[in-house]
Amino acid sequence: MDSKKKILVVEDEKNIAVVLAYNIKKEGYDCDMAHDGETGLNMALTGGYDLILLDIMLPKMTGFEVCERIRYKSQVPIIFVTAREEEKDRILGLETGADDYVTKPFSFKELMARIRANIRRSSGEVARVVESHDAPIAVGELVIDREHYSVTKNGEPVELSKKDYDFILFLAENLGVAYSREDLLEKIWGYDDYYGDIRTVDVTVSRIRKKIENDPARPEYLLTKRGIGYFLCKR
């Protein structure tokens, strides 16, 4: 018996929220709506959702703030729904811990592909953690503890979102090998070429660098291989 996955739509434009919810339900998910940031946050923290679709410009509390506050307590997949190019650019500099974003106007097909991929990844990982008895991987001062699903640097825990952890783990398991952003989208987000936005990878890399590098502007661990992509450096 496969219980229905639950999605929360936080969107103040009610006609958009209603259309989203209608289409999401048509795909076989349960779907609730919130029309301001505060209500969205409360529902996200108490409703047991499998994924949150989060608008950015919201009354009472912005989507960025909602995301940050959800992340204190939960690793539920969060997809930002952004209205404009400037917001997309703001996301690139953000560290709120969202898993992905889509820009309005988006095709519903694309959005559903991303929802499915995020939910699939997120439920897949839970199973992997339970089964994992793999030894920790040490990379310089970093230790990736695959049994406890955590990363430490010099013995101090590094606060990472689930996606950040997956990203580091994947590169650590393939130490020294550079992957293109398209490959990383496929392996870590579960997207195929058509649906992924490669800038999602850049956002994640910049966020992780701020957390693991001594100087994020001069990374020593998570390196760029020009013309190819990213890799985790053997040290």
Ligand code: CA
């Ligand atoms: Ca809005």
